[in-house]
Amino acid sequence: MENWIARFMVERKLGKGGFGQVFVGRRVNGGNERGTGSAAMEVALKFEHRNNKGCNDGPPYEWQVYNALGGSHGVPKVHYKGKQGDYDVMV
Ligand SMILES: Nc1ncnc2c1ncn2[C@@H]1O[C@H](COP(=O)(O)OP(=O)(O)OP(=O)(O)O)[C@@H](O)[C@H]1O
Numbered sequence: 001m002e003n004w005i006a007r008f009m010v011e012r013k014l015g016k017g018g019f020g021q022v023f024v025g026r027r028v029n030g031g032n033e034r035g036t037g038s039a040a041m042e043v044a045l046k047f048e049h050r051n052n053k054g055c056n057d058g059p060p061y062e063w064q065v066y067n068a069l070g071g072s073h074g075v076p077k078v079h080y081k082g083k084q085g086d087y088d089v090m091v
Contacts (some may be wrong), residue, residue: 004080005089007031008043019060020048025091037079044076046090060088 008025015022025045032039048060063081071077080091 003082003084004038004091005045005082005084007038008045008091010045014044019052019062020046020088022046037077043079043091047084047087048089050086050088063088063090066090 005025007028007030009028011024011026013021013023023045025043027041027043030039031041033041035041059081063078066075066078066081069075078090080089082089
């Protein structure tokens with residue numbers, strides 16, 4: 001799959017939780033104001049370091065949960081999940 005993460009510049013930090021940190025990602029080029037997913041101008045990027053306490057070798061369990069629930073009312077839709085260096089990243 002194409003590297004989605006490279007489409008976005010990491011901007012300000014939105015917050016942090018027990019496992020990762022969330023930043024605003026701004027589209028580097030292309031996209032449009034009403035676009036969603038890969039065409040969105042602004043997304044949330046969640047980075048989890050692979051050596052975080054509580055992280056084992058596999059992909060974060062949260063990924064499975066978003067596969068099942070993502071897009072339901074009140075649950076963010078995950079557009080991309082992948083590895084970037086030492087981080088597991090969700091867009
Ligand atoms: N899609 C998003 N849009 C805007 N802000 C977000 C988004 N996702 C997360 N945040 C912000 O980043 C913070 C950290 O999110 P994260 O998912 O890591 O942790 P959490 O659910 O708050 O805590 P925990 O890791 O303990 O479950 C959130 O509390 C929220 O303030």
